[in-house]
Amino acid sequence: MASDTIALGIADPDARPIGERLHDWVVTVDHKKLGILYILYSLLMLVIGGVEATIMRIQLIVPHNHFVSPQVFNRMFTMHGTTMIFFVAMPILFGFGTYLIPLMIGTRDMAFPRLNAFSFWMTAFGGLLLYFSFIGGNGLYGAGNAPDVGWFAYAPLTSRAFSPGHSTDFWTLAILVSGIGSIGTAVNFITTILCMRCPGMTLGKMPLLAWLNLVTGGLVILAVSPLTAAQIMLSIDRFLGGHFFDTQAGGAAVLWMHFFWIFGHPEVYVLIIPCFAFASEIIPVFSRKPIFGYPVMVGATIAIGFISMSVWAHHMFTVGMSSYGNAFFTATTMVIAVPTGIKIFNWIGTMWGGKIQFKAPMLFCIGFLFQFLIAGLTGIMLGASPFNWQLGNSYFVVAHFHYVIVGGILFTVFGAFYYWFPKMSGRMYNEALAKWHFWLFLIGFHLTFDFMHIPGMLGMPRRIYTYEPGRGWDIWNLIVTVGVFFQAAGVLVFVANLLWSLWKGESAGNDPWDAWTLEWSTTSPPPDYNFATIPVVESRRPLWDIKHPEDPDWKYE
Amino acid sequence: MSSVAVARPSNESAWVLPSRGRVGMFTLIAAESAVFTIFVVAYIYYIGKSLSGPTPKDLLELPIFSAVCLLSSSLTIHLAVRALRKAKVGVFGLWWFLTMALGSIFLVATGREWHHLIYEKGFTISTNLFGTTYYSLVGLHAFHVTVGLLAIALAMIFTLLGKVKPEHSERLDVFSLYWHFVDVVWVIVFTVVYVIGR
Numbered sequence: 001m002a003s004d005t006i007a008l009g010i011a012d013p014d015a016r017p018i019g020e021r022l023h024d025w026v027v028t029v030d031h032k033k034l035g036i037l038y039i040l041y042s043l044l045m046l047v048i049g050g051v052e053a054t055i056m057r058i059q060l061i062v063p064h065n066h067f068v069s070p071q072v073f074n075r076m077f078t079m080h081g082t083t084m085i086f087f088v089a090m091p092i093l094f095g096f097g098t099y100l101i102p103l104m105i106g107t108r109d110m111a112f113p114r115l116n117a118f119s120f121w122m123t124a125f126g127g128l129l130l131y132f133s134f135i136g137g138n139g140l141y142g143a144g145n146a147p148d149v150g151w152f153a154y155a156p157l158t159s160r161a162f163s164p165g166h167s168t169d170f171w172t173l174a175i176l177v178s179g180i181g182s183i184g185t186a187v188n189f190i191t192t193i194l195c196m197r198c199p200g201m202t203l204g205k206m207p208l209l210a211w212l213n214l215v216t217g218g219l220v221i222l223a224v225s226p227l228t229a230a231q232i233m234l235s236i237d238r239f240l241g242g243h244f245f246d247t248q249a250g251g252a253a254v255l256w257m258h259f260f261w262i263f264g265h266p267e268v269y270v271l272i273i274p275c276f277a278f279a280s281e282i283i284p285v286f287s288r289k290p291i292f293g294y295p296v297m298v299g300a301t302i303a304i305g306f307i308s309m310s311v312w313a314h315h316m317f318t319v320g321m322s323s324y325g326n327a328f329f330t331a332t333t334m335v336i337a338v339p340t341g342i343k344i345f346n347w348i349g350t351m352w353g354g355k356i357q358f359k360a361p362m363l364f365c366i367g368f369l370f371q372f373l374i375a376g377l378t379g380i381m382l383g384a385s386p387f388n389w390q391l392g393n394s395y396f397v398v399a400h401f402h403y404v405i406v407g408g409i410l411f412t413v414f415g416a417f418y419y420w421f422p423k424m425s426g427r428m429y430n431e432a433l434a435k436w437h438f439w440l441f442l443i444g445f446h447l448t449f450d451f452m453h454i455p456g457m458l459g460m461p462r463r464i465y466t467y468e469p470g471r472g473w474d475i476w477n478l479i480v481t482v483g484v485f486f487q488a489a490g491v492l493v494f495v496a497n498l499l500w501s502l503w504k505g506e507s508a509g510n511d512p513w514d515a516w517t518l519e520w521s522t523t524s525p526p527p528d529y530n531f532a533t534i535p536v537v538e539s540r541r542p543l544w545d546i547k548h549p550e551d552p553d554w555k556y557e
Numbered sequence: 558m559s560s561v562a563v564a565r566p567s568n569e570s571a572w573v574l575p576s577r578g579r580v581g582m583f584t585l586i587a588a589e590s591a592v593f594t595i596f597v598v599a600y601i602y603y604i605g606k607s608l609s610g611p612t613p614k615d616l617l618e619l620p621i622f623s624a625v626c627l628l629s630s631s632l633t634i635h636l637a638v639r640a641l642r643k644a645k646v647g648v649f650g651l652w653w654f655l656t657m658a659l660g661s662i663f664l665v666a667t668g669r670e671w672h673h674l675i676y677e678k679g680f681t682i683s684t685n686l687f688g689t690t691y692y693s694l695v696g697l698h699a700f701h702v703t704v705g706l707l708a709i710a711l712a713m714i715f716t717l718l719g720k721v722k723p724e725h726s727e728r729l730d731v732f733s734l735y736w737h738f739v740d741v742v743w744v745i746v747f748t749v750v751y752v753i754g755r
Contacts, residue, residue: 111577183588191581199572221584225591232592233599236693241683244599244693250608250686259595 029113038095049083061481063469073465074148081151087127093274103519106198111191119184126178133170147171155245155256176231186220212277223266230259261312275412286362287354300339318392326385333383360434364415371407396456427505433497444486516541578731607685623666630659641726
């Protein structure tokens with residue numbers, strides 16, 4: 001009888017009406033479904049944010065362009081930045097974490113499945129609030145539209161006097177709501193990793209992805225909470241007539257800057273550390289070698305986590321801090337480059353002497369290595385306060401952080417997509433299309449962001465909606481915009497590949513990469529319960545131990 | 558394939574991991590601490606920066622009685638959970654009720670203080686920087702007390718219905734961590750607002 005019931009449950013899931021199956025996705029608390037929801041939601045937002053970026057680049061392609069008005073341009077850069085950070089980068093990384101962590105540590109779900117669903121829907125609702133501003137920003141005032149205060153929304157521009165209507169209200173509430181979701185996810189990550197590991201998986205035997213997401217969780221707790229607090233203050237100012245950031249009543253605009261960047265800089269590491277985690281899983285598998293220097297990798301990550309809490313004011317050199325402040329934040333910024341450099345050496349050490357397979361995930365990770373190095377070098381340049389006084393708020397800064405976010409984060413995210421797509425969908429992607437995606441995106445990325453440094457050094461400030469001809473900026477802006485179309489073409493190939501493979505891709509099997517971590521021991525896609533019996537591990541590479549019983553890892557670890 | 562055991566012929570000690578509830582609550586407390594830190598920093602930064610009166614000295618009096626009530630509720634909740642762990646459900650109910658009463662006294666005292674300030678002194682959140690920071694910080698804490706009291710009241714209802722059993726002591730123990738945290742925050746808020754800020 002019991003077996004009959006089970007057989008009925010599994011027999012033919014596709015036979016149920018589509019409405020019922022969609023309902024399953026809405027009420028689900030399963031970490032795999034929520035992970036995929038996070039990822040799909042972020043992909044949608046990625047397209048929206050990409051369109052906003054394209055609009056800005058078309059406006060700047062030639063001097064004195066009239067593609068959009070200055071007001072629309074301001075909305076575009078605000079919405080682009082807010083969308084990409086809060087509703088693309090964070091949820092996509094949370095999505096991968098939510099999907100992968102329980103599988104990689106050998107458990108059946110997150111520690112708090114309902115909190116997991118709550119966190120996702122809070123994030124989704126936050127994005128909805130942000131985009132509802134296009135309709136609702138007007139309110140009853142007849143003024144206001146989408147937010148136009150920049151993604152860091154400096155005071156006093158956000159006060160009622162300078163931001164009438166509801167535009168800034170939507171911005172602050174969207175961040176507040178999604179921030180609560182992020183904190184919930186972080187609580188869940190930390191608790192899952194500390195309390196749900198399968199037998200034998202001590203902290204020293206966890207996959208690096210779990211370790212790095214543990215540190216990320218800690219950073220979210222310590223970084224997003226201050227932002228949430230600051231948004232509560234901004235809401236008090238706007239809704240209740242408070243004076244936190246009201247310079248007319250003695251409030252300090254600089255205090256907002258501090259509060260924002262106390263969030264803002266650790267946030268960079270919240271985004272990049274999960275990408276380090278992807279690289280640390282992908283590079284060993286495609287080099288056919290275990291990761292080089294596992295303990296050092298963990299130590300460097302924890303060091304980055306700590307130091308990242310003390311570098312925030314390097315975003316504020318140009319507001320005029322004391323010389324001690326400048327010296328301190330310059331020094332900490334230099335120091336944080338050290339553990340990051342250690343990691344780059346570790347990845348190179350992993351590849352060194354390996355049998356490297358240049359599949360799409362590996363290509364994206366190699367791109368990441370080079371680009372992240374350059375991003376780090378311009379970061380050190382900008383971290384030196386005198387240099388920063390010259391180039392602060394210029395296109396050099398824009399080029400630098402896009403090098404981190406696109407060249408570092410987005411590249412590894414694409415790599416992670418190709419690496420885990422077979423596990424999530426059960427089908428292989430098309431390798432030729434993936435290579436097209438890689439090369440188109442690589443060319444587009446370098447056209448756009450390499451050449452974006454130059455107008456910055458020539459004095460072009462960020463956030464201007466147009467510029468005078470004859471300043472030497474014209475040709476560079478043209479090249480930068482041309483690159484955008486290559487990137488867009490790459491993303492189109494990516495989406496096409498995703499859709500094509502989902503329906504037509506060949507079956508992937510459990511373990512297409514001959515990899516070593518636990519997620520590859522179960523079926524693709526994994527069943528609801530992940531593992532029929534909870535695995536027991538003896539080393540960092542449990543699948544290696546199974547495949548090579550004559551020479552298991554635990555003999556050496 | 559699912560049983561991934563390559564039996565290493567050695568130690569088979571029990572596999573014990575920390576409790577989910579405690580780790581989750583400690584993580585949440587860390588997040589809440591960061592939120593309060595920002596509000597406390599803003600309060601301290603703005604002490605004496607108001608461009609117009611009134612000042613803390615004109616308005617605030619030390620709320621010693623309510624502070625004592627709130628702090629002693631930490632002791633009563635501890636005794637309540639301990640009683641439940643020893644399966645003394647009746648004793649648990651008494652201590653739990655006392656916790657609820659003490660927390661409620663604190664909240665009523667805050668309400669009376671605010672009523673006095675708003676209706677008799679005309680001092681609101683938009684009066685000056687002191688008003689903004691005072692009502693936000695004390696209000697944020699009072700909000701946390703309210704959330705805690707709602708949870709305590711819920712557990713109290715279940716106790717009266719006879720649904721609380723000794724096996725629930727771990728959950729209530731996890732909740733008591735939150736309540737202790739709220740009390741510790743009050744020590745800090747009290748010191749900053751009523752001692753240093755005055």
